[in-house]
Amino acid sequence: MANERVFRCFTCRTYEAHRPPAGEPERRWLRELTGKKYVDDYWMCTRGECRNVRYAWDDDPFDPPLRMPEFD
């Protein structure tokens, strides 16, 4: 997928491909979660069904770790 980057995934415990939030429902979920307006620096693990969400500079920003809901 375009726009993927490899980061450490806290849940997988390995380096995996991640993608930024895709679409308004995912961005809205992140905005409500974080209270931030800009959420494109959050990344979701795309390995299998992992969907663990991390911040660009922090692989473990949420306690407990959070998975991106499926909005489709």
Ligand SMILES: [Zn+2]
């Ligand atoms: Zn993962």
